[in-house]
Amino acid sequence: MPQAGPRVSALVVARNEAARLPACLASLRPADEIVVVLDRSTDASADIARAEGARLLEGGWELEGERRNAGIAACSGDWILEVDADERVPPALWADIRALTARSAHGFHRVRIDNYVGERLILHGWGGSFGTTLKPILFRKGAKHWRGQRVHPGLDWIGTEGERLTAHGIRHEVDRDISDMLRRLDRYSSAKAADLLASGRIGSLPDNVRRCLSRIFLCYVRRRGYREGGWGLLIALCAGLFPLLSHLKARLEPERHRPAPP
Template sequence: MPRPGPRISALVVARNEQSRLPACLATLAAADEVVVVLDRSTDASAEIARAHGARLLEGGWELEGERRNAGIAACTGDWILEVDADERVPPALWAEIRRVAAASPHAFHRVRIDNYVGDRLILHGWGGSFGTTLKPILFRRGAKRWRGQRVHPGLDWTGTEGERITAQGIRHELDRDISDMLRRLDKYSSAKAADMLAAGRIGSLPDNLRRCVSRWIKCYVGRKGYKEGGWGLLIALCAGLFPLLSHLKARLEPERHRPNPRG
């Protein structure tokens, strides 16, 4: 039976996420449509998506922005909720999403993100391109477009931002442990180095040293990472190191990170 109000598509963009995808898709049953984009996946993700009744789009995209735009274009709902395979949408949040979508005159809304490392909820200290507690992931079809970058691509919007959905949040199983967090830092900084080389702008060492320090202060002090003890210190260090590592990889190892002509 059709649900009252506007149709909502849930969009998941993933690559080889067979261990996380089932739990994610199980929390998207309240959507009117589920679209899964698989980028060069070689595991059982496609079979898992089909088993959950999702529409599947498979392909290969060098840039994160391109693959996400392909997923948005495949959605048919009036509104789109864009989540990652490591995110879970609880029932109470679905009720808030439907309430907002039914009444909103705006183009998009930010949703609260609850970040977990293992079983530990970490509320403070996120930022500096290493984590966020709010994301603009609920939007009208046609309102959102990602830019062509490999990591944390920018966004272009058509329309205005509405109220933030903060009474309920998405459970984001961001990292399994400290080693997983450090692997993410390595992956992100390599992708950012490729973006910098592609743009022909890698910046200077002094500028990126200043960014390293300012991001550490912003996360640990401004975003109250100190309230999380050692975890807040670690997150602030990773956030600070991200631009510095990206610069050093692009500067010292350009042959390892320079994108091919297609990407």
Template sequence: MKLSALVVARDEAARLPPCLASLAPADELVVVLDRSTDASAEIARAHGARILEGAWALEGERRNAGIAACTGDWILEVDADERVPPELWPVLRRVIASSPHGFHRVRIDNYVGKRLIRHGWGGSFGTTLKPILFRRGAKHWRAQRVHPGLDWTGSEGERIEGIGIRHEVDRDISDMLRRLDRYSSAKAADLLAEGRIGSLPDNIRRCLSRILKCYVGRGGYKEGGWGLLIALCAGLFPLLAHLKARLEPDRHR
């Protein structure tokens, strides 16, 4: 079985070298560069990647373009801030050699700076499992700007949880808050484009529900103040997106 590794990035020259180095065991490396102006293309070429350059308004569209460019029987789709540990590759190979399924979720180990935070992720602000190993043709991203939905062909197989992919999600608290601002602005644009801004009371309820779910249901309390911070960001994400779409629509269309 041929395994393609796919990375979609924009101006990620600082993060690409360790990411691409960790993907060396793949049979094919495809890098999609969306309006990149830094040295990302040169870095990708130095790692033997096939490069697809272009400009896509929606995250779903550029990810689908990358999937279409892969020629492997299976695809491993990772982000520039993720690293695949060497000990995970034999596991991936064993799975694709025998799996009858369309896709598998893989464990994600999320780091803020040098701190591993295992508990409390959720609410579209982070996850500890992602469906990133899939057969070619099984995965299709929807046309949205942030956290686009997915359509699948085929069933879900066993979860790969013994070894996790290292995800350097945020550098520090300020970086986390900047990510919340970016994500909520992109989501506001999606809400306006889809004509479904929703109501303030509903989004307040969603905010409180997500905070409770992440902090209590997903064990964020085990991480102390970090868990509380992640829960607050997860809850504020839909509320901020709603308020940006309602109060500043011209800035987010």
């Protein structure tokens, strides 16, 4: 239900997420508007978004950054909360968002992310482009611009970063199980290989081996993945393998991953 104070738009960018979209959109009802961007979706996602009363933008975008920028442009709120279809925003966090946007003089804020694999909450060890526990997803309209990449595109900001919302977190159902996590690694590394080939800079094997090892150390030791037992080790291995697999796919199978000319 719309409320007094700055208007907040909730933005969801998805592709064939009919199974997850209903719960996501239900959690966004406290927003002043919901905008859903569907990228080449062929399932019932559009009907689900319309039934929820969302503003719908359908199209086909090769780059993740492009489709996210299109969604941001479609939002009319003073502030935007950008979430994915596998994320749920609890009511307590909405109360924090309303209070913060009413007083903030900053351009953007990071929000706590609670990552679940199945029904297991995993608090430690995320990082290395394979997961995070804080994301800059609450921002003023016009403050955030995504760069043109296929996976984990960079960000350009206007304005300063404000306090972080950490009292309550977004529930992120990041993977259903171990097999789902490995499929995500395969999907991400293929998209990253296309980005590397498009840039003409795929790097060297020794450099990417070093990146692999440093990310494993970062996630398992410095970010305390060891506290999660075998799950922490698995996440660290996936985070480390991401740049190495991306490099190897670009180097060994360029014909499979080279992006088509526009």
